[in-house]
Amino acid sequence: MNTKTKSGIAVTVFGxxxxxxxxxxxxxxxxxxxxxxxxxxxxxxxxxxxxxxYFIRExxxxxxxxxxxxxxxxxxxxxxxxxxxxxxxxLTCLSGIGYAIFFEHLGYIISTTFFIGIIMFAINGxxxxxxxxxxxxxxxxxxxxIFSYLLSIPLPIMPILEI
Amino acid sequence: xxxxxxxxxxxxxxxxxxxxxxWVTIGGVLGTIVGMLPGLGPATGVAVLLPMTFSxxxxxxxxxxxxxxxxxxxxxxxxxxxxxTPGDGAALAATFDGYPxxxxxxxxxxxxxSAVASLIGGVIAAVLMTFIAAPVSKFAxxxxxxxxxxxxxxxxxxxxxxxxxxxxxxxxxxxxxxxxATVGLDAMAGVDRFTFGMMxxxxxxxxxxVIIGIYALGEVFKSFQSMNEGTKKVQKKFxxxxxxxxxWNRCLVPILRSTPLGFxxxxxxxxxxxxxxLMAYNNEKQxxxxxxxxxxxxxxxxxxxxAANNAASxxxxxxxxxxxxPGSGTTAVMMGALLMxxxxxxxxxxxxxxxxxxxxxxxxxIGNIVLAIVNIxxxxxxxxxxxxxxxxxxxIVLGLAFIGTYAIGNSVTDFYLLVxxxxxxxxxxxxxxxxxxxxxxxxxGNTMEQSFRQAITISDGSLGIFVKSPLAITLIxxxxxxxxxxxxxxxxxxxxxxxx
Numbered sequence: 001m002n003t004k005t006k007s008g009i010a011v012t013v014f015g016x017x018x019x020x021x022x023x024x025x026x027x028x029x030x031x032x033x034x035x036x037x038x039x040x041x042x043x044x045x046x047x048x049x050x051x052x053x054y055f056i057r058e059x060x061x062x063x064x065x066x067x068x069x070x071x072x073x074x075x076x077x078x079x080x081x082x083x084x085x086x087x088x089x090x091l092t093c094l095s096g097i098g099y100a101i102f103f104e105h106l107g108y109i110i111s112t113t114f115f116i117g118i119i120m121f122a123i124n125g126x127x128x129x130x131x132x133x134x135x136x137x138x139x140x141x142x143x144x145x146i147f148s149y150l151l152s153i154p155l156p157i158m159p160i161l162e163i
Numbered sequence: 164x165x166x167x168x169x170x171x172x173x174x175x176x177x178x179x180x181x182x183x184x185x186w187v188t189i190g191g192v193l194g195t196i197v198g199m200l201p202g203l204g205p206a207t208g209v210a211v212l213l214p215m216t217f218s219x220x221x222x223x224x225x226x227x228x229x230x231x232x233x234x235x236x237x238x239x240x241x242x243x244x245x246x247x248t249p250g251d252g253a254a255l256a257a258t259f260d261g262y263p264x265x266x267x268x269x270x271x272x273x274x275x276x277s278a279v280a281s282l283i284g285g286v287i288a289a290v291l292m293t294f295i296a297a298p299v300s301k302f303a304x305x306x307x308x309x310x311x312x313x314x315x316x317x318x319x320x321x322x323x324x325x326x327x328x329x330x331x332x333x334x335x336x337x338x339x340x341x342x343x344a345t346v347g348l349d350a351m352a353g354v355d356r357f358t359f360g361m362m363x364x365x366x367x368x369x370x371x372x373v374i375i376g377i378y379a380l381g382e383v384f385k386s387f388q389s390m391n392e393g394t395k396k397v398q399k400k401f402x403x404x405x406x407x408x409x410x411w412n413r414c415l416v417p418i419l420r421s422t423p424l425g426f427x428x429x430x431x432x433x434x435x436x437x438x439x440x441l442m443a444y445n446n447e448k449q450x451x452x453x454x455x456x457x458x459x460x461x462x463x464x465x466x467x468x469x470a471a472n473n474a475a476s477x478x479x480x481x482x483x484x485x486x487x488x489p490g491s492g493t494t495a496v497m498m499g500a501l502l503m504x505x506x507x508x509x510x511x512x513x514x515x516x517x518x519x520x521x522x523x524x525x526x527x528x529i530g531n532i533v534l535a536i537v538n539i540x541x542x543x544x545x546x547x548x549x550x551x552x553x554x555x556x557x558x559i560v561l562g563l564a565f566i567g568t569y570a571i572g573n574s575v576t577d578f579y580l581l582v583x584x585x586x587x588x589x590x591x592x593x594x595x596x597x598x599x600x601x602x603x604x605x606x607x608g609n610t611m612e613q614s615f616r617q618a619i620t621i622s623d624g625s626l627g628i629f630v631k632s633p634l635a636i637t638l639i640x641x642x643x644x645x646x647x648x649x650x651x652x653x654x655x656x657x658x659x660x661x662x663x
Contacts, residue, residue: 003590003593003594004594004595007590007594007596011335011339014339018342018357021357025354025356026354026355027354028349028352028353028354029352029353030351030352030353031351031352032352035351035352035616036349036351036352036354036356039341039345039612039615040342040345040356040357043338043341043342043345044342046338047335047338047339047342050331050334050335050338051335053331054331054332054335057331081388082388085387085388088387089384089387089586089589092383092384092561093582093585093586096565096578096579096581096582096585097578097579097582099565099578100575100576100578100579101575103569103575103578104575108566112562112565112566115561115562115565116558116559116561116562119557119558119561120554120555120558123390123554123557123558124554124555131555135555135558135559136558139559139562140562143562143563143566147566147570153214153217153218153570155566155569
């Protein structure tokens, strides 16, 4: 099973869940009670069917490929880069979630500094700490000033200093 | 004819004030920088910069947005030429001959020719647009809800079926986009759909968030891999940014040939700058006396797609302005911007707000000229941005993506959505499921469903309304052809290959 076949399964599962959710949706009080469910039902059933077809097609291609070439072994160097990349993606996503949680409590400048800082440290390592910290701080402060003072778009302020 | 020119002059009166020209320039410079950045590119760049325009008046905001839009179009090819990384699909063709030119030491000529070709393509397309826009919008007034629904089905199908040989993936992408559009409060019936009790989801998922998530975060995630593999060198010192007379003589006719091609393809929903530039490239290669030079630094191979791609970006504004149907991701963002300003793109725009519509068209002329001026002498300075090492650039891109998102919706729930869509974008690119149909689905999903339900209400539940008018029947036929044509073509090609 490769990524494509797994995606086919994912689409099918999504289609099924979506269809079930559409079917069990609360009925409308105004007009035709099932009107809001029609479009989603068509979409859900369509996605489920297409997901199944996609899975069947990709599974067939995958099996033919394995027959011809066997299961490919990835060389250790590429595997190491892939692992590093996946870790970085995972960390970025976690930072994004953390950013969302703390954004309004810590204010824009602090939370953005942390957000960019964490990602910079993950990418550049501890020895470049001066670069990492300066980029994180400068970016946060500059963007904050542009948005708050030049463009008059309000951003969350930090607790004690109220900036 | 006189009426059209009169309206255009009124448009210039709106667009050509010193303040507005300043805004176009600022928008243009920012757009160029942002369009250059791999990971952002035009569509996302426009989405991220749009919040800046919210505090300006509607006319100034619109004009600045146009500046950003064109700037991003111009900028997208800078990184194609210098670091072989296109800012977006439409700039892909610029890598074929632009990058080899840079490697041969002709980066200055490449940058200059790309700007001039874009200028000519854009201006000619703007002229064509001036004469076509009003008549098309009058025609568009004939569209009732059933025709509108069928038009959107057609546009989406064309987009999905143009995904090369992967039509099934294209349609899956389209349906996913449409299902994202169903999230939120259903206005017609007052029912909460797929909101899981969350108040923040009641207004639905803004398509700008989807675009920024998929294109900005998705691109950055994809780039993490190449970033870990090593960095590219960028030329930092430039000579005079201009080309030779010989270059000009050779490129003029190809540019003039590629412009109408680009314009027409851009006007088709589903096809946009990417297809226009690739077709122009292939066209010129086949018409050339020395096709084997293409791909090695042949300047015509850069000029033709650049002209086509700018012409297409102007052409794409036609369905957007006159019908309210965006032809591409970037025009979709522009449309979102118009909606945020309270202006409904569509046939009524020319009737209710002619000053806005014509001001937009006039700003196309101004925008193209301003940006050519900005791009040629300042190219050397602007391009420094590309010299920022990716390891610093990508975190900045992420920072811009998140702050732009917050400026749009003022809600941290959108941050979670950004992360989700970033991951979805990454997976989709790995399995070759195209993202364009999904984005268009998110954008038109609600209007499409509402048109359907309105049509059914008018016809009292009968589906016959969809085959009632000649226009509706034409739309259905075109849709069916657009789906069957690639399938039949593929079968015919396979047959031909077998007989060789």
